[in-house]
Amino acid sequence: MNFAFTEDQVMIRDAARAFLGEQVTSTHVRRVMAEAEGYDRALWAEVVALGWTGLIAGEEAGGSGLGFVELAILCEEMGRVLYPSPFEATVVLAANLLSALGETQHLAALAAGDVTATLAGPNAQGQVTFVADGGGYSLTGSLRHVPDGARADLLLVAAEGTDGRTALFAVPGETPGLTRRALPTMDQTRRLAEIEMAGLRLPAGALVSADAGAALTLALDRAAAMMAAFAVGAAERCLEMTVDYTKGRVQFGRPVASFQAVKHQCADMALAVETARSAAYWAACVADETGPNGDLSALARAASGAKSWCSRAYFDCAATAIQLHGGVGFTWEYDVHLYFKNARAIEQVLGDPAFHRERVARLIGLDDTAEAAQ
Template sequence: MEFAFTQEHEMIRDSAIRFLTQVSDSHAVRAAMSRPDGYDPAVWQRIGQELYWPALMVPEALGGMGLGFVELAILLEQSGRYLLCSPLFATTCLATPALLLADNAALQATRLNAIAAGTTTASLAFASGPGLDANSVQTEARPCTGGFRLTGTYTQVIDGAQADLLIVAARTPGSQGEHGISLFALPADTAGVVRQALPTLDQTRRLARIELHAVDVSDAQLLSATGQGWPLLRDTLQIAAIGLAAEQTGGAQQALDLTLAYTAERRQFGRSIASFQAIKHRCADMMLQVECARSAAYYAACVAQERLDPAGDAAVSSELDAAAATAKIHASEAFFHCAAESIQLHGGVGFTWEYDPHLYFKRARASEQLLGTPAFHRERLAAHLFGEQP
């Protein structure tokens, strides 16, 4: 497994930096935060139809670029660094992996082609309450003529109010645990779907509550065999956690960069405060955490790539549980630590609206809670290491 960036990887990273420097600076982020939809449609159109970022992992046969998750992680790191407000994460890390792992070839061809073309945004809705285990899926899928009737509620759906396509999880009545869970793809404008945007601490990422009121779906909308959707959903959530870890790593790096720039220009007692030993130690600790998070995130991205590749190494993809947990732990803690230190080392202006550290602090705290806290993933990692059922 090769961990060094290739020339192609460096080109992807550099082009992303050039683009995001133009369209996702501090002014653009604040403008997107004030919009009802949470992002600039013109920027998203460029992302989807000029840069083809949503097409990155989609196979060439379905209109995509046929690259892998490592390449996507490079883009996610930079999007996190620049706090890009867009449906990129929900579309590429939640919906796309679910469709790539699905068994329904006809559904894959239709939906992935639209995502690759940049004309469709998508998200994943599965939890009716707290938790990331199979028991958090409480929406009912009652069999009816020609398919199923879905009734239930989903909370904390990332970009759920703006997505064009929803991948939803539901279970047949009477089933428990990992049994009886099915995944369906349905257009967000389907009759009976009610979406409500939620107020959030982090205004750069939107969450929604989604209610399904007797929504009829056909068997053709199933991603996998009826009642056999939990393994697919579990792996999708782990892959999404890895993508989020890459994004958090970028945010942590930017919090460090902002701090280094400010301490270099801020003077006290006739000298730059960056020359003080105490400041140097704190910045060195931040850098160490960022590098640990980056290593964990990119190793996990390599594992995710093997899992998504039909011809991938089974021995490597079997490490997905441990790799995802490790990446999410390190990235969450690094991002929050760096964001908090950035506010402190900016002194009296660190928490003011005019300066950016508070934006990264809010994103760090919100991202820490998404797709499992560090404590949750430590429990999963311990269960994996001791051979227990996570």
């Protein structure tokens, strides 16, 4: 077994780290967080030019045809700097789902950077239903906490039909009858929205898939693995900031980092990062090996395990970072404050740790334990 990156993967990591490290500084993050749009369009154009939006799209859709390990590498590097952008919604969610469905028309537009997109479905709270209506479709319902829901050019809306199947529709952001409202959030590096549809009418061509249930399950597990990788990068940055700060902070005539209690807490952070990285990349490997028609149970177990472990490790690292920074850790001027808020938000993305632990328990056969005991 080879647990090391390939030469190409190392190049992707190094190039991403250099680019994001130069462009996405703390000053940049704080500036765009304060703006209504929430991201820098000029920088996003550079990301598109680098080919990142087409990373997992096949060559038939104008993409690079790479896999989820490579995407996890990008997500980890974005997590290190808390890059605020449409990448999560457009690539990790929307392009991922379109790829699982084998759809190329909309995927090509995403890969080329012509549009930004998001998924409005099981990743959000609420429900949308649809009925056939005069050669088209009518959608009704609401969803909350849709990533980039207020600013995405295209929404992939998952709606339940009367036959119990989940269909997927491509809904342009400016469609009449679609109401979008940005939601106030604790972490402004990620923008969430509420969307409402009251008899929203769509033409027949808006239907992307009449039965997208399996593809949604596959795509959301892949996305959970990618968010685990994001958490790894952010957790490692918390460790780095804490080590640097405690080395320079002097108390009682010696660096704070020389105290045993501080050293051991930093060591615990390092262990959390390394175990989280193993979990995240194992899930990414399983995501690469699991196709739309494959056995989804192995991916479900790996993705839920990674999402639960990595998001909790990130939050613990961020909390420890604040503690070891002392009183200044709670001030807005220090970046550990940004990471702490982001860590709490990432815990909730695509299911919190408790949800994923319960899912893993079911997958290893513990769902019927109570019934068996009776």
